[in-house]
Amino acid sequence: MSQLTIDADYIASLDSSFLDVEDAETLPPECYTSQEFYDFEKEALFTREWLCVGRADWVPEPGNYFTTKTVGEPIIVARNQAGEIHAMSAVCQHRAMLVAEGKGTARNFLCPYHHWAYSLEGDLVGIPEMQRTCKFDKSKFGLPKFKVELWNGFIFINMDPEAAPLAPRLTQVTEAIAGYNLENAKDERPGEAPEFPWNWKVMFENNNDGYHASRLHHGPLHDFIPSGLASFPEADPADAGYLRYNGTLHPDASFNPTQKALLPVFPGLTEEERNRATFANVPPSLSLVMTSDLVIYLILRPTGPESLEMDTGILAAPKAARDPAYIHKLDTIQATAEKIIAQDFHVDENVQIGLRSRYAVRGRYSWQEGAQVQFNRWLIHRFREFVKTTPPVAAAAE
Structure with missing residues (x-):
């Protein structure tokens, strides 16, 4: 197998797709088929950009939630008792069981495996039989939380805690x-x-x-x-x-x-x-x-x-x-x-x-x-920014 190295030189090879429409050419075929390029996109785009996950009226009342996923990440979106929409990973921080599936109404999310309980905001609030575990700080084991922004009734999340706001x-x-x-x-x-x-x-x-x-x-x-x-x-x-x-x-x-x-x-x-x-x-x-x-x-x-x-x-x-x-x-x-x-x-x-x-x-x-x-x-601008600060991604190409 050949090696596909996604670095600044590779991204520079995409410059011909950035030109005006009269001169531009399409992206290379491997940008649509390669596992390696997809893995690159997950890091360059999907963990950094604002992602639409649904509509605010999918969770109209306090306690309402729904689950979804993208690029392999299971996600919970919930409206808490104060009426605020929160988004978080659905992965239990104990043994990686999903703490919620589908949609519904809940007071908290109870992992069905060992009954670790999480609030509608993702905080760990229940931990049965953990009193003998040394130096266990439950505040450090909440569900990973995502930034949330509403735009025109759509719910957007961002996995990057430093992400700039979407609306501007x-x-x-x-x-x-x-x-x-x-x-x-x-x-x-x-x-x-x-x-x-x-x-x-x-x-x-x-x-x-x-x-x-x-x-x-x-x-x-x-x-x-x-x-x-x-x-x-x-x-x-x-x-x-x-x-x-x-x-x-x-x-x-x-x-x-x-x-x-x-x-x-x-x-x-x-x-x-x-x-x-x-x-x-x-x-x-x-x-x-x-x-x-x-x-x-x-x-x-x-x-x-x-x-x-x-x-x-x-x-x-x-x-x-x-x-x-x-x-x-x-x-x-x-x-x-x-x-x-x-x-x-x-x-x-x-x-x-x-x-x-x-x-x-x-x-x-x-x-x-x-x-x-x-x-x-839109794509190439983000690819360029990503490779400026990130080591090359090299892997076997298909």
């Missing part, structure tokens, strides 16, 4: 989607998250690819949002997110057989916003697809170099559920969305197969793929 680096995205008032939107919470056999970046790229819209999705369910009307606002690579806009052929276009909004339009939208779809992204975990009457959110949670789980949910204007036909209209929208998504998933799976091929190359971009270069810049 999301000003452009926050202003662009303010009319949706997502903090107060009605949430249709996702069910069980399936696992998909492709790299998390393949998913992120496809969701922001304006180039394929008029080709892969050609037909009456999607033709109102042509690729030629895509635009890509400038974004600083140091920012926490970026945008893609896509003009529509008529106002209040939406993904259903009528091509028009079936649910109430978000009341805060301007005329300009009602004549486009907005794609808002907070890598590496949150992507939003926004039309006048509906927002689809995707929460990406990698499980390996070539696999991920994804929570997919829907947000609507607060008064949408007052309509007696709300559920039926939602069913119509979801049936249409599933047809479009099935096309995307088929492509994602086959792209991943192609990336493993010896004939996979670093390709070139169309102007309609401006969001891909924005994503590349």
Whole structure:
């Protein structure tokens, strides 16, 4: 096996993906297939960046909690008795048993193995039969705690205790989607998250690819949002997110057989916003697809170099559920969305197969793929910062 050494020289080889879209080329295939590169990303991105883990209304009452995981880390998110949302590792600090699974309501988290008990804030509060253990300080054995920040009703965590706040680096995205008032939107919470056999970046790229819209999705369910009307606002690579806009052929276009909004339009939208779809992204975990009457959110949670789980949910204007036909209209929208998504998933799976091929190359971009270069810049900026202060990661490449 060859050795893949991820150091400053390797990251410098990615510079051609940082160029303007007219000159840029795609990332190397091994960035999507290599276990070693995935291990690098876990340290360079996922343990340092803000990760979306769910919605605040998933834990509406004190004592409510849910569990999730990303890059192999089991996580608990809970609302304590004071109404504050906390996030922590689910790994018992005794023998590594998970102290919680699924979702529910609890006064504390009791490890089922040996009954070590932890508060809703993650503090160790119960330790049976530990009185003979020498120099045991229970204050040092709480569940590892993560920083928490709420943004537009989404819960973000950061495993880095020194991480800078999220919101100040999301000003452009926050202003662009303010009319949706997502903090107060009605949430249709996702069910069980399936696992998909492709790299998390393949998913992120496809969701922001304006180039394929008029080709892969050609037909009456999607033709109102042509690729030629895509635009890509400038974004600083140091920012926490970026945008893609896509003009529509008529106002209040939406993904259903009528091509028009079936649910109430978000009341805060301007005329300009009602004549486009907005794609808002907070890598590496949150992507939003926004039309006048509906927002689809995707929460990406990698499980390996070539696999991920994804929570997919829907947000609507607060008064949408007052309509007696709300559920039926939602069913119509979801049936249409599933047809479009099935096309995307088929492509994602086959792209991943192609990336493993010896004939996979670093390709070139169309102007309609401006969001891909924005994503590349977001990634490479962080890779550069990481290798400045971290020893090279060397391992056997596949």
